[in-house]
Amino acid sequence: MSLMSRHINSTRLVRTYNASTVLKTLYEHGSCSRSQLTELTGMSPATITRIITELMQQGIVLEGTHGKSTGGRRPIYLHIDHTKLYIASVKLVRDDCLVAVLDLRGQILAKEPLRPSSFEARALLSDVASSLRAIMASLSIKPEHVIGVGVSASGICHPVEGIVIRSLNLGWKDVPVADILGELLGLPVLLENDANACALAEHWLGNARETMNSMYIKAESGAGVGIISNQALLTGSRFVTGEIGHVPLIPGGKLCRCGQRGCLEPYVYFQGVKEDYKKATGKDITHAGFVELVREGCQFAVDIVNDAASALALACAHWGIILDLEVITIGGVWGEFQQEIVDHCQKYYDSILEQSVIPSSVSIRGASFDDVADLLGAAGLVVSNWFTPAAVPFAR
Numbered sequence: 001m002s003l004m005s006r007h008i009n010s011t012r013l014v015r016t017y018n019a020s021t022v023l024k025t026l027y028e029h030g031s032c033s034r035s036q037l038t039e040l041t042g043m044s045p046a047t048i049t050r051i052i053t054e055l056m057q058q059g060i061v062l063e064g065t066h067g068k069s070t071g072g073r074r075p076i077y078l079h080i081d082h083t084k085l086y087i088a089s090v091k092l093v094r095d096d097c098l099v100a101v102l103d104l105r106g107q108i109l110a111k112e113p114l115r116p117s118s119f120e121a122r123a124l125l126s127d128v129a130s131s132l133r134a135i136m137a138s139l140s141i142k143p144e145h146v147i148g149v150g151v152s153a154s155g156i157c158h159p160v161e162g163i164v165i166r167s168l169n170l171g172w173k174d175v176p177v178a179d180i181l182g183e184l185l186g187l188p189v190l191l192e193n194d195a196n197a198c199a200l201a202e203h204w205l206g207n208a209r210e211t212m213n214s215m216y217i218k219a220e221s222g223a224g225v226g227i228i229s230n231q232a233l234l235t236g237s238r239f240v241t242g243e244i245g246h247v248p249l250i251p252g253g254k255l256c257r258c259g260q261r262g263c264l265e266p267y268v269y270f271q272g273v274k275e276d277y278k279k280a281t282g283k284d285i286t287h288a289g290f291v292e293l294v295r296e297g298c299q300f301a302v303d304i305v306n307d308a309a310s311a312l313a314l315a316c317a318h319w320g321i322i323l324d325l326e327v328i329t330i331g332g333v334w335g336e337f338q339q340e341i342v343d344h345c346q347k348y349y350d351s352i353l354e355q356s357v358i359p360s361s362v363s364i365r366g367a368s369f370d371d372v373a374d375l376l377g378a379a380g381l382v383v384s385n386w387f388t389p390a391a392v393p394f395a396r
């Protein structure tokens with residue numbers, strides 16, 4: 001059984017075996033004639049004709065150019081209308097939950113912040129389902145034209161079972177997200193850790209396109225990384241690859257909420273920065289406000305950025321060289337400080353390579369996407385997993 005088939009009990013056209021086989025073949029080949037589809041899928045000409053007629057009636061498949069005649073009638077090439085099949089996508093991070101609907105090109109058609117009434121898992125997922133239903137209704141999208149739901153969640157996730165094993169950020173333990181949301185929406189659901197989803201978004205669409213090995217540092221709501229190794233997500237044995245937030249890096253460094261000193265997290269946890277600022281000044285600070293303070297040279301903010309730069313430079317160098325990476329993306333607010341953080345990490349990394357005469361190089365960059373990286377990565381997973389073996393999504 002494939003990952004996606006656990007929730008499929010529908011006889012609705014798009015998800016029937018024959019129709020989805022035809023759609024996947026068209027997605028992979030770009031366009032095909034009816035006789036090519038017969039050959040590629042092994043289905044009978046009558047079956048292909050029937051399915052194509054139904055898919056054309058629904059507007060999902062279109063007729064395009066005519067091919068050359070090989071004796072008989074000139075064949076007509078068929079292709080998918082990538083704007084007529086959809087993916088739902090969800091970002092589950094405390095204080096920043098988002099729901100969205102994308103088309104098969106990866107275009108975000110609508111995106112809404114979710115203000116959950118509760119973080120209790122079933123209540124929150126029920127809010128997610130209602131919100132997605134409302135978006136689909138407002139766009140006049142039929143649920144049967146949605147191929148699946150991708151969920152990016154902060155925490156340790158079991159992607160095969162679709163379970164959030166543990167999330168400090170959401171306060172969850174062993175929550176079967178794919179089952180609960182799948183039942184609420186009647187759609188297949190795929191789950192992935194948020195740093196992994198962002199790493200996939202950069203790999204498919206952003207900084208790390210056309211590279212084999214890359215890393216995304218998700219450092220704002222905690223500290224974790226997503227790693228692409230030989231073009232595939234590195235998952236490890238128990239899905240904790242990339243949980244670097246509480247591995248002490250700096251001897252005698254800042255005290256962490258986990259009780260240890262010198263972890264990466266206290267240097268980059270933005271909620272902690274906000275709390276420190278409030279303690280020092282009595283005022284609240286936003287993401288944009290903090291960036292502004294650094295630009296103005298406010299010593300309090302500059303010191304925080306410099307400390308974050310030192311910690312992130314260590315993280316980049318340790319992990320980057322272990323994994324022989326080509327690209328490292330620093331996500332969130334920290335990646336916005338080009339000179340103070342991104343360039344600092346690059347220089348530190350380069351100096352290590354030079355001193356140790358390691359023949360390697362890396363490109364360290366800020367993120368390609370703002371808060372939508374999670375949504376793009378999660379949606380991409382749905383498209384990728386639509387295929388066996390998994391394919392690169394949004395490629396055309």
Ligand SMILES: [Zn+2]
Pocket residue numbers: 245246247256257258259260263265
């Ligand atoms: Zn810690």
